[in-house]
Amino acid sequence: MSKIIDINFKPTLYKYKKPFHITGSISYEAKNLEIIIKTKSGAEGYGEVSPSWRVNGESIDIIISLEKKVKEVLIGEEVRNWRRILEIIDTFKSTPGLKSALGFAVIDAFCVECGISVWEFFGGYTDNIETDKTVSIGEVDEMVEDAIKINKEGFGKIKIKVGENLLKDIEAVYEISKKTKAEYIVDANMGYLPKEAVYFAKKLYSLGVDISLFEQPVNFVDIEGLKYVRYNSPYPVCADESLKTRYDAKKLAKEEAVDFFNIKLGKSGISDALSIVEIAKSFNIGLMIGCFSESSIGVNQSIHFACGIGGFKYVDLDSHLMLDEKEYRGKFIQKKNKIFVKK
Numbered sequence: 544m545s546k547i548i549d550i551n552f553k554p555t556l557y558k559y560k561k562p563f564h565i566t567g568s569i570s571y572e573a574k575n576l577e578i579i580i581k582t583k584s585g586a587e588g589y590g591e592v593s594p595s596w597r598v599n600g601e602s603i604d605i606i607i608s609l610e611k612k613v614k615e616v617l618i619g620e621e622v623r624n625w626r627r628i629l630e631i632i633d634t635f636k637s638t639p640g641l642k643s644a645l646g647f648a649v650i651d652a653f654c655v656e657c658g659i660s661v662w663e664f665f666g667g668y669t670d671n672i673e674t675d676k677t678v679s680i681g682e683v684d685e686m687v688e689d690a691i692k693i694n695k696e697g698f699g700k701i702k703i704k705v706g707e708n709l710l711k712d713i714e715a716v717y718e719i720s721k722k723t724k725a726e727y728i729v730d731a732n733m734g735y736l737p738k739e740a741v742y743f744a745k746k747l748y749s750l751g752v753d754i755s756l757f758e759q760p761v762n763f764v765d766i767e768g769l770k771y772v773r774y775n776s777p778y779p780v781c782a783d784e785s786l787k788t789r790y791d792a793k794k795l796a797k798e799e800a801v802d803f804f805n806i807k808l809g810k811s812g813i814s815d816a817l818s819i820v821e822i823a824k825s826f827n828i829g830l831m832i833g834c835f836s837e838s839s840i841g842v843n844q845s846i847h848f849a850c851g852i853g854g855f856k857y858v859d860l861d862s863h864l865m866l867d868e869k870e871y872r873g874k875f876i877q878k879k880n881k882i883f884v885k886k
């Protein structure tokens with residue numbers, strides 16, 4: 544076991560294969576940053592942050608400005624003291640994506656030194672998970688076409704982005720449900736008012752559409768609104784933008800506001816994500832894992848976390864499938880919708 548001797552910040556740029564449109568935002572590219580941690584014994588750990596201004600108020604410039612501070616507090620630390628290191632990393636409160644990349648890179652380096660994989664470190668629950676793939680907002684015909692294509696590629700779970708136009712959204716989800724055979728996760732990314740969300744859900748239910756998960760129907764601050772949707776709509780409600788820290792999880796659980804938590808390492812960092820899992824278990828709240836615009840090296844973090852911990856009923860780890868990336872570099876193998884960790 545040895546000390547951290549260097550931390551490398553490496554900015555990267557990826558283009559989306561097709562512009563990714565969700566409520567209030569269209570992404571054409573992802574400006575990410577890789578973290579490479581080197582230890583004295585020669586081990587290397589890899590992390591990646593895909594900063595989200597929309598969700599976290601985090602940007603690539605802010606992250607780069609913290610390089611000196613990161614080196615100052617982490618170089619010299621022993622990777623086997625990873626829990627103590629996570630406490631140090633947690634002091635970077637305003638950059639949760641950076642926290643997740645640093646935390647993962649430390650644990651990755653520690654695992655290299657131990658000769659184990661990160662999914663084994665987190666618990667070794669399962670060596671594979673099944674991801675959905677996402678249909679972004681577009682014209683109804685275009686969304687249906689995308690959903691059919693995703694279904695034909697072998698995905699049995701389809702995530703549908705809605706939230707900008709209530710009546711068109713209902714039509715799009717209804718048409719997709721008629722033309723594909725899949726489980727549907729619908730994500731409004733905070734786009735509806737509580738009453739609109741309930742109208743949306745009741746209307747689709749009356750049309751016979753089965754939705755597995757209704758993700759973040761209302762604004763992230765509106766916990767009462769989430770609860771209103773949960774108790775007045777037939778579909779399970781999942782918190783995404785409302786759930787960043789362990790304190791958010793505690794509040795959502797105490798308020799009985801949601802049925803599921805969508806954990807993203809980029810919103811929480813490793814230590815809060817670990818806490819959120821336990822809070823979810825304590826309150827019988829279901830688990831989902833999601834991502835931002837990470838490349839394969841960043842999605843790798845969430846894959847190993849989810850496989851190791853286990854119990855993630857819904858997996859939305861498809862950002863690397865949407866980016867134009869020359870080759871996948873994570874320690875996993877992608878076979879259509881199935882992801883296997885390398886052993």
Ligand code: MN
Pocket residue numbers: 730732758759783784805833
């Ligand atoms: Mn979401």
